[in-house]
Amino acid sequence: MNNQANWFREQFPYSAPPRVLFDGVEVPTAMPEHIFITDTTFRDGQQARPPYTVEQIVTLFDYLHRLSGERGVIRQSEFFLYSEKDREAAYQCMARGYKFPEVTAWIRAVKKDFALVKDMGIQETGILTSISDYHIYSKLGLDRERAMAQYLDIVEAAMAAGIRPRCHLEDITRADVYGFVIPFVQRLVQLSGESGIPVKIRLCDTMGYGVSYPGAVLPRSVPRLVHALRQETGIRSEQLEWHGHNDFYKVLTNAATAWLYGVGGINGTLLGFGERTGNTPIEGLLFEYMGLTGDQSVDTTVITEIAYYFENELGYSIPPMTPFVGKQFNVTAAGIHADGVIKNEEIYNIFDTDKLLNRPLGVQVTDKAGAAGVAFWVNKQLKLTGEQRIDKKHEAIQKMTAWVAEQYKDGRTTSLSDTELLEAARQWLPEHFQ
Known part of the structure; x- marks a missing residue:
């Protein structure tokens, strides 16, 4: 056994990021039967x-x-x-x-x-x-x-x-x-x-x-x-x-x-x-x-x-973008993405997050969400499926979308809350709140 210290300075210079060196030697995989x-x-x-x-x-x-x-x-x-x-x-x-x-x-x-x-x-x-x-x-x-x-x-x-x-x-x-x-x-x-x-x-x-x-x-x-x-x-x-x-x-x-x-x-x-x-x-x-x-x-x-x-219970605020557990991990904010998930949520969801994590796909409504994002949020919130779903071209959705854009005219940078959106939905879709 060599008793001399080896600092691997060619890989760990410390004054610069560590280097990744290659010699081209590869070894076979050998995954155990039980991991x-x-x-x-x-x-x-x-x-x-x-x-x-x-x-x-x-x-x-x-x-x-x-x-x-x-x-x-x-x-x-x-x-x-x-x-x-x-x-x-x-x-x-x-x-x-x-x-x-x-x-x-x-x-x-x-x-x-x-x-x-x-x-x-x-x-x-x-x-x-x-x-x-x-x-x-x-x-x-x-x-x-x-x-x-x-x-x-x-x-x-x-x-x-x-x-x-x-x-x-x-x-x-x-x-x-x-x-x-x-x-x-x-x-x-x-x-x-x-x-x-x-x-x-x-x-x-x-x-x-x-x-x-x-x-x-x-x-x-x-x-x-x-x-x-x-x-x-x-x-x-x-x-x-x-x-x-x-x-x-x-x-x-x-x-x-x-x-x-x-x-x-x-x-x-x-x-x-x-x-x-x-x-x-x-x-x-x-x-x-x-x-x-x-x-x-x-x-x-x-x-x-x-x-x-x-x-x-522990008072820890999980970073919202954290995979699987963050509040935003399966929430889309882009209108074009929302338009896709309206047609088929598999397009922009990594797997059935509702089934596997009890976390249904969500949409964050901002001025970037567009009519598709607003329609997705409304249908999810009101649990409307199949023929009951409200299309993004619906007059009420168009009015809500215009209202959303108005909220950002003065430089707002935060997404709209569910409470704010529900108030707007009650105004333009009163038949769903009777």
Whole structure:
């Protein structure tokens, strides 16, 4: 094992954006037969927002259980055990008796904490095993040899306590894959075989440096990283997890790529909460999972319930353009788009959002909506279908459209509210309000 630090300066100059380098080498896809999701809403997710109360954690855990479905798509959820409140939340979630998600722990890499995990009856815990030279040399003040010895000592202590260790390979997309990552994982696989306790490996793209591009080089290439681990260490797909961050807008693409090349589990959080730019959003992962597997057992309408809970109970204002959960994600503002959805909503709706998310397609009425947008809004609001629908050429719609344009003559920049539009509809379509 090379004990010299490698900073990969050709890829990470720091004084400029990181470079994506290519050598043209590609590896085959190898998606596992069974892929799954794991949750870190109550660990990494809590590092990016005000702490949840115990009651809020239990409520969100119930939502995760419902989302997991009969097949256990969301297999595990990890918890801090630092404080009495953390432990109480874990206890209450365990008391629910759900098979999925299983409660797992995340502790400091110190031996005495394993007793705490065992006393609580938790079978698996995460352990931070920082893997890049940036962390080993600059943060921990170690070298590779001492870091490996320290990590293996902690893993052996977990196994001695009968606990499944889950090693979090922090900053793996800046690590020396063949010089340190693979030798370390080979030792972990060896220990696992000797002890009979399966070890898990979480590949942590801590800074979001991973890329999915064919022919990109290590350590940033997600395909080659996963392929190298599977080929060189013999670790099984169900023992591999991917944990990504969104610093370069690649968090969901990298997660799906990890699945495609042999990782069994993807780690995410509700609404993508996580340090800095956040983790892979579980709601996005669920739709990606359904697209890759064809599994339709997930009740995706629970996603909308979760969004309402965050907004109405937790006071979090979801950015309106956020896919699947934002107020505007399936709302069109352009008149030409509204004209299309009047004919067939599939033209401008990503899927049946009413069925899958309990979120019918909407139209935002501004001066850009035109008669088509006004007609769409009226028909949706009044629940008019088939022959009952009011055409955009109807006299009342034309009058409402003129009224809408009038509202923007003095420089208004906000969309018209439902209350304003209802008042106008009552004026020009009184027969529908009797």
